[in-house]
Amino acid sequence: MHPMLNIAVRAARNAGKVIIRSFEQLDKVEIESKGSNDFVTSTDTAAEQAIIETIRNSYPDHTIIGEESGVLTGSNDDYQWIIDPLDGTTNFIKGIPHFAVSIALKVKGKLDQAVIFDPIRGELFTASRGKGAQLNNMRIRVKAHKDLSATILATGFPFKHKQHTKAYMAMFTSLFEKTSDMRRAGSAALDLAYVAAGRVDGFFEIGLKPWDTAAGELLVIEAGGLVTDFTGGHNHTQSGNIVASSTRLLKEILKDIRPHLGEALSK
Incomplete structure (x- = not known):
């Protein structure tokens, strides 16, 4: 070690x-x-x-x-x-x-x-x-799914940023319709750790802080996954808007997130 x-x-x-x-x-x-x-x-x-x-x-x-x-x-x-x-x-x-x-x-x-x-x-x-x-x-390794069917995604509600509730719920609905199920457990750090361990297949949340995600981000990357912001870029540390999963699945998740971003969430 x-x-x-x-x-x-x-x-x-x-x-x-x-x-x-x-x-x-x-x-x-x-x-x-x-x-x-x-x-x-x-x-x-x-x-x-x-x-x-x-x-x-x-x-x-x-x-x-x-x-x-x-x-x-x-x-x-x-x-x-x-x-x-x-x-x-x-x-x-x-x-x-x-x-x-x-x-x-x-x-x-x-x-x-x-x-x-x-x-x-x-x-x-x-x-x-x-x-x-x-x-x-x-x-541990992330699960490498080709598409959203049969996947379970973790998420967190924007409880500190309720102005984004409508946009978030639109993203949630779009993804929920394609996945097997969703989980909201209340710890972003463990959500990211679970992505890395293959327990859940992906994770997305709005408005997190660097201390919520820094360790989990490295875990996901070292487990073969990818971490981006909602546009597929690398501004998640600043924006707090984060997506994590296998590389191929992340592209599918972003397809369902992007149409609902609006100006506030596309930074």
């Missing part, structure tokens, strides 16, 4: 311990609203701190970009850790056991290492640039 991936795994497991302890005592978890339908808990903050401390112990000069802490600039900005300590906070608050720790490392602007850890199931998804993707040290 790459030394920096090893640290990312250690950090994810440390955060996982914090999350599991809190999940067993949800009545003691403090919840605050960050914005419309956007929540942060004391567990998010404590898990993020556990990750930061683990990374800083080994790499004190690296930059860290956290969902809760913002940008913690280091003296060596060539290395940027992008972390979401608890992806699926709403599930966590409600006692739904589906959430994950997401940690990615960019080196000179390129995704280099990735970890997504599901502390409930003990599932560890990892990827190193050019070295493939693994689930609990076993190689």
Whole structure:
């Protein structure tokens, strides 16, 4: 295992311990609203701190970009850790056991290492640039379908961007009519990890943040898949609009998304 991936795994497991302890005592978890339908808990903050401390112990000069802490600039900005300590906070608050720790490392602007850890199931998804993707040290690959029939797609509703509901529902309807079924589970990080593992065949969502998708993007790519924005370009980090699947299936998904984009979603 790459030394920096090893640290990312250690950090994810440390955060996982914090999350599991809190999940067993949800009545003691403090919840605050960050914005419309956007929540942060004391567990998010404590898990993020556990990750930061683990990374800083080994790499004190690296930059860290956290969902809760913002940008913690280091003296060596060539290395940027992008972390979401608890992806699926709403599930966590409600006692739904589906959430994950997401940690990615960019080196000179390129995704280099990735970890997504599901502390409930003990599932560890990892990827190193050019070295493939693994689930609990076993190689994983995206499913290579030729078309949408018999596929299951994962998605997320635009609950923070309800102005896009009409466009999203048009995309959903168009895709749903051609697929076997759709899933909306509440954690974009795990959705992407599941694409990489071949558990779902593709994923699309509107308005995500880099910490939601950075680790999952590398997992999908290293598992033989492709990640783009809604136009098939590479602006998803800025726009937050993301599609992930096998190369051939992604073209089919985009065919059903493009007619419903409008100006706001085509950037």
